[in-house]
Each structure stands twice: as C-alpha cells, then as structure tokens.
Amino acid sequence: MKPMAHLGVGxxxxxxxxxxxxxxxxxxxxxxxxxxxxxGHLPEALLRLRERGTRVVPHGVSLGIGGADRPDPQKLAALAERAVALGAPLVTEHIAFVRTSSPALEAGHLLPVPRTRDALDVLCENVRIAQDALPVPLALENIAALFSWPDEELTEGQFLTELVERTGVRLLVDVANLHTNRVNRGEDPAAVLDAIPLEALAYVHVAGGVERGGVWHDTHAHPVPPVVLDLLAALRSRVDPPGVLLERDDDFPPEAELAAELVAIRAVVTAGGATKSGGTGARDAGQRDAGQRNAGPEGSDPVNAGPQAAARPAAVAPDARPEPHRATKAARTRVALGQAALLSALVAGTPVPEGFDRPRIRVQARALAAKRADVVARLAPELPVILGGRDPYREAFLGYAKGRPMTAGYRRDALDFAEHLLVRDLPADPAARRRLTAWWRDRSGATPPRRIVRWARALAGRAA
Structure with missing residues (x-):
C-alpha cells in the first residue's frame, strides 16, 4: 500500500x-x-484557502456504505464531483448505515454496523463499488456508538483489519470515537490500535464530547478533553499520522480557543515519534483475540499500554488482492432485516429487537429525535420563530416525530412538519398560522391543502 501524502494539522x-x-x-x-x-458555487472563503495552497478534503456523511443496499450511484457521483471540484487527494466516509429501504426509513445519524461475517461481506462489496466510482482513494472512519449489536462475531480490530486486507481501503481513525466506545461499549482503544493495520492510515480525527449519566456523547461541540489527546499520543507512539484534524460542529468557541486547541494537537503530533512504522497487531485471529483478552481490567490505563510484540505485515495492495468473496443476496437480506428492525425501533417506536440493551436503545432514540429537531431548526430557522420560540417548537416537533419517522431527509422533514401542523389547524394563533402557511407555500411549490383535505388526512391518520 502506497503511503499517504502528508497533510499536517487541520x-x-x-x-x-x-x-x-x-x-x-x-x-x-x-x-x-x-x-x-x-x-459549482464553492464559498468564497473556501476558494481563498485553495488559492493559497490549503488542501481541502470532502468528508461524506450520508452514503451509508455499511447499509444492506448497494451504494446509491447518485450519491457516489456527487461525492466524486466534489473531490474533483476541490482537487482533493482523497475522499472519506463512515463505516455506518444511515437508512433502510424496506421500510423506507432515515436515521439522520451514523449508526453502527454489526461486526458479523454477513455485514463484513456486504461492506466489502459496497466499498469496492464505491472505489470503482471515485476518482481518488477512499478512506473510512470508525464511528462512535451508544450501543453494541448482539451476537457479534468479530472484534473492532478484526473487523477493520479484514476490511482493509480485502479491499485496500484506507482508514480514518477517530480517536475521540475510540474514547466514546470505551465508555459506551467497554472497548479497549489500545487493543484496537494494536490490531488494525496503521500503514493504511489516511488521517486522524480529534474532537470533544461530554459524559452524561454514564454515557459519552460525541458532540463535536465541546473542547477536546485530555483523555482524547492521550489517545492521540498513544496512536502517535505507534505511527506517524499523515494528518490530524480538529472537528467542531456546534457551539463554536472564540478564535483564540480554536487556535489553542490546534496548538495542543500539534504539540502531541510533534512530541516524540512512533516506535515502529505501520500497525503492530498480529494478523492471525488467535493472536488478536489474545490481545483483547490481555487488556487491562476496568480502571487500568489501556491508553498507554505498549504495542504487542508481533509485527504486522503490510496490508494487501488493491491490485494484489485475491479474488474477492462477493456478498450473497442472502447475506444482504439478513443484514437488511437486522438493520430494519433496529432502525424501526429507534425512529418508529416498534419493539426493540432481542439481544439489544433496551435502556441504551431508548437513549439512542431520544438522541435521534433531539438531533432531528435541532437540524430542522437550523435548516428552517423561521419555524421556531413562528411557533413562539425554541421550547414550543421543540415540543411540537417531538410530538410530530413520534408518529412520523423521517423517510426523505431533513428538508423534506421540515415541510412535512409544517404540513402536519396545518392539517391540525395549528398554531392556534391565526396570524402565526397564516405565516406558517405562507412559509410552507413558498417552499413546497403547491397550494396548502384545503380544509376538507386536511380533515380527510387527519381522519386517515387516526384510523391508521
């Protein structure tokens, strides 16, 4: 595998x-x-960065490459178009699923794939499809999760290692997500770092979060905590990362605080050096399992545990891969059934599938609903104003969301929410209702439903 171009700190x-x-x-x-x-309409500020030689990498969030369906050709074409427009050296996405096609449901969030042979076969085939459609290399990110799948067959290290060996895909390692999964799923970050092929590393993400009630929320809206910088140092002791990037998506701090966080990240990256190049985990599954079993007890310091002794051979280059094992139709069907049952429980209120931690699924369901309300409010800031403020808006939206899973993205969701209110002759204030009707009409391109149509829809909804 060819080494990645040096990106630096971003x-x-x-x-x-x-x-x-x-x-x-x-x-x-x-x-x-x-x-x-x-x-075709890149922001002027982004164009100025490009003109002065700053590299720009597009990071996708909606492909759902870990889903049971094959990647959407239109989404792949859009990702490829952005890579070309930005002159990007690579594109990145997530090892996650975000939707199901039967039933048609959208999570609006990155959800973990089961670490099973079926899911790995599906993911590998989806990765190859994506690689064939993209003009630059693809790197995939490990995600943060609130819960685990039951009956998993592989560890995180085994899953990522086999993914790289079978496809030649690069890895985007998010050390904040490693910390999240340590708190939420009891996974040892050192064991993951020891097991995966770090010679496949494209770059690293660093971000902040917060712990509430024993659950770590990967918010990207808080300062980077020392424990995440410690994980960055642990990775740095194993490999010289081609790039490290600070993520911040909300509650943006003053410029000086952003600059200070970048200084702290750069200090970790430049302090000392890797003890060896490439990953250090053992290839054979028995050795990797032993590494997991030998992880320190809860409360010990796994971050600073030393690398395992066995050196990892270089990952298989894409052009030297053996004939790939193709995902069967049966495997896709099994993965689809599992993902549909889980997503339906999360967004449509159906029973939680057997084997899942029910309290954690309830936490995830509430988090998805809250995120959905927040994103719709950002996309349509007029709605909270029309409804009298953040709290009345949030109460109305969460009531709507209980009975209306998202099926076509956040923008459609905003329109459906507005129509939901109008069908019920809400808001109660006539002036606010007129404003909402005008807002809906301007964006839907159609006349709001007449009162008789609203009644018919309302009656049909009650009957359902």
Whole structure:
C-alpha cells in the first residue's frame, strides 16, 4: 500500500468559523462536509484557502456504505464531483448505515454496523463499488456508538483489519470515537490500535464530547478533553499520522480557543515519534483475540499500554488482492432485516429487537429525535420563530416525530412538519398560522391543502 501524502494539522471547515479558519496560524489543510457544498458555487472563503495552497478534503456523511443496499450511484457521483471540484487527494466516509429501504426509513445519524461475517461481506462489496466510482482513494472512519449489536462475531480490530486486507481501503481513525466506545461499549482503544493495520492510515480525527449519566456523547461541540489527546499520543507512539484534524460542529468557541486547541494537537503530533512504522497487531485471529483478552481490567490505563510484540505485515495492495468473496443476496437480506428492525425501533417506536440493551436503545432514540429537531431548526430557522420560540417548537416537533419517522431527509422533514401542523389547524394563533402557511407555500411549490383535505388526512391518520 502506497503511503499517504502528508497533510499536517487541520480543522473542519464550517461556514460559521470560515473567517477564523482563514486567520488560524500554521493551518495545513481543512475538511469539508461533502453534502454541505455545491461544486459549482464553492464559498468564497473556501476558494481563498485553495488559492493559497490549503488542501481541502470532502468528508461524506450520508452514503451509508455499511447499509444492506448497494451504494446509491447518485450519491457516489456527487461525492466524486466534489473531490474533483476541490482537487482533493482523497475522499472519506463512515463505516455506518444511515437508512433502510424496506421500510423506507432515515436515521439522520451514523449508526453502527454489526461486526458479523454477513455485514463484513456486504461492506466489502459496497466499498469496492464505491472505489470503482471515485476518482481518488477512499478512506473510512470508525464511528462512535451508544450501543453494541448482539451476537457479534468479530472484534473492532478484526473487523477493520479484514476490511482493509480485502479491499485496500484506507482508514480514518477517530480517536475521540475510540474514547466514546470505551465508555459506551467497554472497548479497549489500545487493543484496537494494536490490531488494525496503521500503514493504511489516511488521517486522524480529534474532537470533544461530554459524559452524561454514564454515557459519552460525541458532540463535536465541546473542547477536546485530555483523555482524547492521550489517545492521540498513544496512536502517535505507534505511527506517524499523515494528518490530524480538529472537528467542531456546534457551539463554536472564540478564535483564540480554536487556535489553542490546534496548538495542543500539534504539540502531541510533534512530541516524540512512533516506535515502529505501520500497525503492530498480529494478523492471525488467535493472536488478536489474545490481545483483547490481555487488556487491562476496568480502571487500568489501556491508553498507554505498549504495542504487542508481533509485527504486522503490510496490508494487501488493491491490485494484489485475491479474488474477492462477493456478498450473497442472502447475506444482504439478513443484514437488511437486522438493520430494519433496529432502525424501526429507534425512529418508529416498534419493539426493540432481542439481544439489544433496551435502556441504551431508548437513549439512542431520544438522541435521534433531539438531533432531528435541532437540524430542522437550523435548516428552517423561521419555524421556531413562528411557533413562539425554541421550547414550543421543540415540543411540537417531538410530538410530530413520534408518529412520523423521517423517510426523505431533513428538508423534506421540515415541510412535512409544517404540513402536519396545518392539517391540525395549528398554531392556534391565526396570524402565526397564516405565516406558517405562507412559509410552507413558498417552499413546497403547491397550494396548502384545503380544509376538507386536511380533515380527510387527519381522519386517515387516526384510523391508521
């Protein structure tokens, strides 16, 4: 596998901090959310960064490459278009599923795939499809999760290692997500770092979060905690990362605080060096399992545990891979059934499938609903104003969301929410209702339903 080009230390570019990003000293590169930019109309601030030689990497969040269905060709084409428009050296996405096709449901969030042979076969085939459609290399990120799947057959290290060996895909290692999964799922970050092929590393994410009630929430809206910087140092002791990036998506701090976080990250990256190049985990499953079994007890310090003795051979290059095992139709069906049952429990209130931690699924369901309300409010800031403020809006939206799972993205969700209110002759204030009707009409391109149609829809909804 060819080494990745050196990226350096960077930050996630967001419109809210665009001016601050331009002024940050020593910034080497930025990452943009792919779905938030239009290739033909790149923001002026982003164009200025490119003109001065700052590299830009598109980071996708909606492909759902870990889903049971094959990747959407239109989404792949859009990701490829953004890579070309930005002159990007690679594109990145997540090892996650975000939707199901039967029933048609959207999570609006990255959900973990089961670490099973079926799910791995499906993921590997989906990765190959994506690689064939993209003009630059693809890297995939480990995600943060609130819960685990029952009856998993592979550890995180085994799953990621086999994914790399079978596809040649790069890895985007998020050390904040490693910490999240240590708190939420009891997984040892050192065991993961020891097991995975770090020679496949594309770059590293660093971000903040917060712990509430024994659950770590990967918010990207809090300062990077020392424990995450410790994990970055643990990774740095094993490999010299091609790039490290600070993610911040909300509650943006003053420019000086962003600059200070980048200074702290750079200090970790430049302090000392890797004890050896590439990953250090053992290839054979028995040795990897032994590494997991030998992890320290709860309360010990797994972050600073030394690398295991066995050296890992280089990952298989894409052009030297053996004939791939193709995901069977039966495997896709089994993965689809499991993901549909879980997602339906999370967003449609159906029973939680057997084997899942029910309290954790309830926490995840509430988090998904809250995120859905927040994203719709950001996309349609007029709605909270029309409804009298954040609290009345949130109460109305969460009531709507209980009976209406998202099926076509957040923008459609905002329109459906407005129509839901109008069908019920809400808001109660006539002036607010007229404003909501005008808002809905301007964006839907159609006349709001007449009163008789609203009654018919309301009656049909009650009957259902």
């Amino acid at each position: 930050i996630g570019w967001r419109p809210e901090i665009a001016d601050a990003v331009e002024r940050l000293p020593g910034l080497d590169w930025v990452e943009v959310v792919a779905e938030n930019i239009c290739p």
